[in-house]
Each structure stands twice: as structure tokens, then as C-alpha cells.
Amino acid sequence: MADTREPDKAMRALDRLVGTWDLTGDATGTISYRWLPGGFFLVQEGELDLFGHHNTFTEIIGRERLFGGEPGAEITSRTYTAEGDTLDYTYELVGDTLTIWGGPRGSEAHFTGTFNDAGTVLNGEWIWPGGGYQVTSTRRPG
Numbered sequence: 440m441a442d443t444r445e446p447d448k449a450m451r452a453l454d455r456l457v458g459t460w461d462l463t464g465d466a467t468g469t470i471s472y473r474w475l476p477g478g479f480f481l482v483q484e485g486e487l488d489l490f491g492h493h494n495t496f497t498e499i500i501g502r503e504r505l506f507g508g509e510p511g512a513e514i515t516s517r518t519y520t521a522e523g524d525t526l527d528y529t530y531e532l533v534g535d536t537l538t539i540w541g542g543p544r545g546s547e548a549h550f551t552g553t554f555n556d557a558g559t560v561l562n563g564e565w566i567w568p569g570g571g572y573q574v575t576s577t578r579r580p581g
Contacts, residue, residue: 446478450502450514452532453481455558459579462487465572468494475499483516489572495521500530513544541567552576 459471468487475482480501487494498518502510518526529540535555541548552563552574561576 444479447502447510449532450481451478453500453514453530455532455554456481456483460561460576461579462574462576464574465489466574470576483518498528500528537561537563 453472454474456472457474459469462468462470466487466489468485470483470485470487472481472483474480480499483496483498483500485494485496496518498516500514500516502514504510514530516528516530518524518528520526527542529542529544529546531538531540531544535553537550537552537554539550540546548565548567550563550565552561554561559578562574563576564573565571
């Protein structure tokens with residue numbers, strides 16, 4: 440029997456991120472999102488400048504699924520930086536609000552952003568104990 444797995448609705452809701460975005464505010468730069476074949480994993484690639492530091496990274500977003508297992512309960516990711524760091528996140532999109540936790544859900548380090556009605560602007564803030572920053576992401580046309 441053929442495997443007929445399909446990406447779930449919560450994962451597919453992240454489709455609104457697909458495209459290229461320009462970042463302004465405390466962080467500046469460009470990020471882009473695209474689906475890997477099959478639609479189970481979203482790739483984010485970007486370059487940004489934050490507090491005088493240039494960051495280049497690739498992130499793979501999806502549900503962890505171990506050999507022979509079921510998809511994980513959370514949408515998680517791992518980011519790989521040009522400096523050799525690996526960073527883990529947990530994603531949640533409810534309505535127009537995107538939350539990304541640095542690590543597991545409920546982490547003190549997290550991003551909360553809200554899409555405008557057209558879905559072309561995402562205004563948000565990363566916060567963590569002792570710091571944070573504001574950022575506006577604007578989708579490029581096309």
C-alpha cells in the first residue's frame with residue numbers, strides 16, 4: 440500500500456511566510472522562506488544585522504518524525520548559523536499572531552508578531568531575560 444501522508448493544517452498555515460521579506464527596525468536584513476518538496480518542511484534562509492553583528496543562517500521548520508514514528512506534537516526547527524551555532528525553536532501560528540519560542544514552548548525567549556490584514560507585513564518583538572528587539576518584516580512583491 441502506498442504512503443499517502445500529507446502535511447497537516449498547522450504546518451501548511453505557515454505558507455503565509457513563503458517569499459522574501461525585508462527586515463527593518465532594530466534588526467535589518469533579508470529573509471526568505473520556501474517549501475521543501477512534499478510540503479512537510481519550510482526552509483528559512485537569511486542575513487541580518489543586529490546590534491552591530493552580522494548573522495547568516497539557514498533554518499529547517501517542521502514536525503520531527505523519527506524512523507517509524509508519528510509526527511511530533513510541536514512544529515519545531517533547527518537553525519544553522521555561519522558561525523557554527525545550532526539554535527532550536529518552537530513555532531505556533533494562531534490567527535494572525537506568530538509566536539516563535541527560543542527552545543520549547545513557553546520559553547522566556549520568544550518572538551511574538553502580528554500580520555497585517557493583507558499578510559504583507561509582520562510586526563513583532565523578540566524578548567528574552569535582559570533584552571530584546573523590535574522588527575518589522577515586509578514581504579517583497581512577487
